[in-house]
Amino acid sequence: MEQGRTTAGAAGAAGPSGAAGPSGAERAARHHGNRHGRSEQARQAVLEAADGLLVEKGFGGVTIEGIATRAGVAKQTIYRWWKTKTDILLDAFLQDAAEALTPPDHGDLALDLRSHLHQLALFLTRSDAGAVFRALIGHAQHDPAFAAVLRSGYLDEQRRRDRLPLERAVRRGQLPVGLDMAAEIDRLVGPIYHRVLVTAEPVDQSFTDGLVDDLLLRLADGATQPGQGPRPGARRTAHGASRTSASTGDGTCAVPG
Numbered sequence: 001m002e003q004g005r006t007t008a009g010a011a012g013a014a015g016p017s018g019a020a021g022p023s024g025a026e027r028a029a030r031h032h033g034n035r036h037g038r039s040e041q042a043r044q045a046v047l048e049a050a051d052g053l054l055v056e057k058g059f060g061g062v063t064i065e066g067i068a069t070r071a072g073v074a075k076q077t078i079y080r081w082w083k084t085k086t087d088i089l090l091d092a093f094l095q096d097a098a099e100a101l102t103p104p105d106h107g108d109l110a111l112d113l114r115s116h117l118h119q120l121a122l123f124l125t126r127s128d129a130g131a132v133f134r135a136l137i138g139h140a141q142h143d144p145a146f147a148a149v150l151r152s153g154y155l156d157e158q159r160r161r162d163r164l165p166l167e168r169a170v171r172r173g174q175l176p177v178g179l180d181m182a183a184e185i186d187r188l189v190g191p192i193y194h195r196v197l198v199t200a201e202p203v204d205q206s207f208t209d210g211l212v213d214d215l216l217l218r219l220a221d222g223a224t225q226p227g228q229g230p231r232p233g234a235r236r237t238a239h240g241a242s243r244t245s246a247s248t249g250d251g252t253c254a255v256p257g
Helices: 004-015 024-057 064-071 075-081 087-099 110-127 129-142 144-171 181-199 205-223
Strands: none
Touching: 024 075, 024 087, 024 110, 024 144, 064 075, 064 087, 075 129, 087 110, 087 129, 110 129, 110 144, 110 205, 129 144, 129 181, 144 181, 144 205, 181 205
């Protein structure tokens, strides 16, 4: 055995032509790179398997055994990364949300918000990730510890992403610096979550666009003196509020500086 190891080492040091072969460090790096690549592939397979099983069988039908079978990995592989099926589903959802729910930057507040809210509505109502989210919310009602993890892992991070269009508009001088970001985000995305999780009413683009129109109207009417009526040219939104053209051609809200 010792002789074989010495021979193998010599062969690694020099090939048949006498040229030096890869060093031990190079071989180790190559080995670890392959191992890490395989590990990442296995991890993604597990996340995708968990998503698929939940959509097909519901939360109660998802098991570690079923995930392992569909992903083509051993259960021990899964347990190296996650303790429960809920942990897997949460990781899958967080990854999907980070990829799908970062608002675009068109340089126009109205366009940014309309695009983002429409994408959020589609994500929550029509994607596999949305089904995972609804299942996780349901589970959180009975597991306070998991509810705290869900809030810190998704809700807090998503609120940071939701704020991006407003923060960019403030930097561009299109919104006042003292804007109550938290309150405005609640007004923008709160009705979407309410319909998705409570009433099951449609969350179509006309609804999400109306939420943006209402925000722009509030900002535009902020300078209206008490007792004054709507500005000339105001029209009614689907939500019953009168509005003016609160966004100009360059995306600037009609809010005095």
